[in-house]
Amino acid sequence: MAPNIRVAACHVSPIFLDCMATAQKCMELIREAARNGANLVVFPESYIPAFPLWSSCITPAENHAYFVRMVEESLYADGEVLAAIRIVAKQYSIAISIGFSEKVRYSSATLFNSNIIIGIDGSILAHHRKLVPTFFEKLTWAPGDGNGLKVVDIPSTAGTEGQEARTVKVGVLICGENTNPLARYSLMAQGEQIHITTWPAKWPTRMVHEPVENNPTEPEHGNNASATTHGKYDNVSANRTRAAAHSFEAKCFSIVCSGFMSGAIVDDLVLNAPDYMKNVVSETIRHSTQAESLFIDPSGSVLPGFTIGRDGQRKEVTSLQYEEGILYADLDMGATIEGKQFHDVVGGYQRLDVFELKVDTTRRNPVTFREMSEMQSQKS
Helix, strand or coil: CCCEEEEEEEECCCCCCCCCHHHHHHHHHHHHHHHHHCEEEECCCCCECCCHHHHHHHHHCCHHHHHHHHHCCCCCCHHHHHHHHHHHHHHHCCEEEEEEEEECCCCCEEEEEEEEEECCCCCCCEECCCCCHHHHHCCCCCCCCCCCCCEEEEEECCCCCHHHHHEEEEEEEEEHHHCHHHHHHHCCCCCEEEEEEEEEECCCCCCCCCCCCCCCCCCHHHHCCCHHHHHHCHHHHHHHHHHHHHHHHCCCCCEEEECCCCCCHHHHHHHHHHHHHHHHHHHHHHCCCCCCEEEEECCCCEEEEEECCCCCCCEEEEEECCCCEEEEEEEEEEHHCCHHHCCCCCCCCCCCCCCCCCCCCCCCCCCCCCHHHHHHHHHH
């Protein structure tokens, strides 16, 4: 019998550019998800300490202060903040996927857009660095490597006496990586059953210089209202398209976990914009579509989820978009089997004699030092 697993997507905002406060909020959400029976809890892209939205709407020559704040509040992968989150994972026997801005000890300012999957014992199962920062993200993050392109086993049920816990295979890609068919295929080829996709709350691609009548970020205008107004990037449709494509091709479930844009974040960005840009920054952010969090089933269709109130009441919800919260779903891994009778793109529906994909999983460092004696012995 294929296992079931309860997953939780946290559609939430950070405490903007405050790693400690955001980590505290993160741990409270983990505890809540665990109390509600989740086996796996997922957080958005660069949840700690924030997504660098300023690079989309404040000119590079005038956003240096934000970069300095981002560096100061970013996390070391082996640092105290993530160690505290790992302890919570172990205490509650829950797996965690979390996006964070990662700094490294060999540089005072090199950052990566990273995601780690933490096991129920607190161990780091996968540490992924986004392969290529997208568009304005290049002003903040360096390109990553293939080391984190791996699928890991997450327990779905506790083992009973004489039986091992059943597991499901989980992989993750960050934001625009889900447009890269080779990155996606590398996870499919490892038997991925649940695909995690993480996204920012908003992703402006053009400035809005004049106020417009309709605000497509408000619920009454619908998810896709004025999708092309001022060249606006419709991240709701784009994210659904990418998740549906991957789920259909891989015959897996997808967790689409997006950030939420709080008023405090908008206020900070407007306050710290140059005076001549304040109105433009405000209008640009206000008229960028708020992303949604949802689940996709192995047929590529939206899988309705549910929320759980403080009173324990369950409410059926298709997605979360305009309010913070945790969206849950119970996934039946048996649903990942039947579709592969039609298209198993890493097995019976693949021509391994025609196509070949090689993935370099080396973790890249800026320098490798060797002792002279070692070099001489290699020559001999």
